[in-house]
Amino acid sequence: GLLYVDSVGFNGQPECYYFENPTDPERCQKKPYCLDNPYPMLLVNIGSGVSILAVYSKDNYKRVTGSSLGGGTFLGLCCLLTGCETFEEALEMAAKGDSTNVDKLVKDIYGGDYERFGLQGSAVASSFGHMMSKEKRDSISKEDLARATLVTITNNIGSIARMCALNE
Secondary structure, rough: HHHHOOOOEEEEEEEOEEEEEEOOOOOEEEEOOOOOOOEEEEEEEEEEOEEEEEEEEEEEEEEEEEOOOOHOOOOOOOOHHHHOOOHHHHHHHHHOHHHOOOEHHHHHHOOOOOOHOOOOOOOEEEEHHHHHHHHHHHHHHHHHHHHHHHHHHHHHHHHHHHHHHHHO
C-alpha cells in the first residue's frame, strides 16, 4: 500500500492520474497527479473488496473503513449476469454497454433535474431500477448489464470515499 504510493512512477511514467472534464467525452483528458507532497490524502484501495485509509504522512495513517463491495463483487456479478469468465472480459463488456438502459435515473422519475435537492437528471436514482420491468429486461444487452454493474460498484465506492473525506 503506502510504500507503493510513496514510490509511484515506473519508467518515468506517472501511475496516479485523474480525469479532467470526465463527463464530457470530447474534453475529457487523463492528467498525471503530482505526488511530491500528497499528504493528507485518502487512499482508496480497490481489490476484491475495498479498504480506505486516511494518510497523514509516510508513517502516520489509519484504516478508516472498508467495504465488501469491490472488484470481486463486480466480477462475480458480471459472471453471473453475463456469463463472462475474466475480469478483462467483464471490463471489455462494460466498455461497450449503456448503464442507463438498466439503471433508473433521476430524469426517469422527475422528467429532468430535481433542482430542489440539486440532483442532475443524469444521476442514478436506482441502480438496476429499470430491471423491474419485463419489457426493459427483454431489451437490454449483456454489455449493458456489465456497465450497470461497474457503475453500481464504483458509485458505491465513490460515495463511501466522499463520506470518509468529509469526516476526516
